[in-house]
Amino acid sequence: MILKVVDRAGVEHSLEALDGWRVMEVIRDWGLPIKAECGGACSCATCHVYVDPGWIELLPAKSDEEEDMLDGCFEVEHTSRLACQILMRDELDGLKVTLAPG
Numbered sequence: 277m278i279l280k281v282v283d284r285a286g287v288e289h290s291l292e293a294l295d296g297w298r299v300m301e302v303i304r305d306w307g308l309p310i311k312a313e314c315g316g317a318c319s320c321a322t323c324h325v326y327v328d329p330g331w332i333e334l335l336p337a338k339s340d341e342e343e344d345m346l347d348g349c350f351e352v353e354h355t356s357r358l359a360c361q362i363l364m365r366d367e368l369d370g371l372k373v374t375l376a377p378g
């Protein structure tokens with residue numbers, strides 16, 4: 277399946293992703309700049325992305341922990357999510373996200 281990622285220069289990348297992988301892991305493993313300092317434990321918010329509006333409703337709701345971490349982020353939008361909290365699955369083939377400012 278494919279994950280589309282727009283980098284901070286506005287360039288769109290189509291990344292091959294595997295079922296069950298975290299969006300954060302896919303972005304990191306393909307070498308795009310995402311800090312993900314806590315390694316996916318939902319405690320750093322350095323994996324902040326904006327989800328393309330058409331995909332928002334297909335994502336599971338945010339946990340309280342994710343809401344709390346996003347509250348502390350800069351430049352939060354209503355489409356903001358933590359990329360470590362989104363697992364790739366068939367329905368998300370083609371999901372598009374944009375890296376938040378670093």
Ligand code: FES
Pocket residue numbers: 300311312313314315316317318319320321322323345358359360361
């Ligand atoms: S990697 Fe730290 S919150 Fe996502």
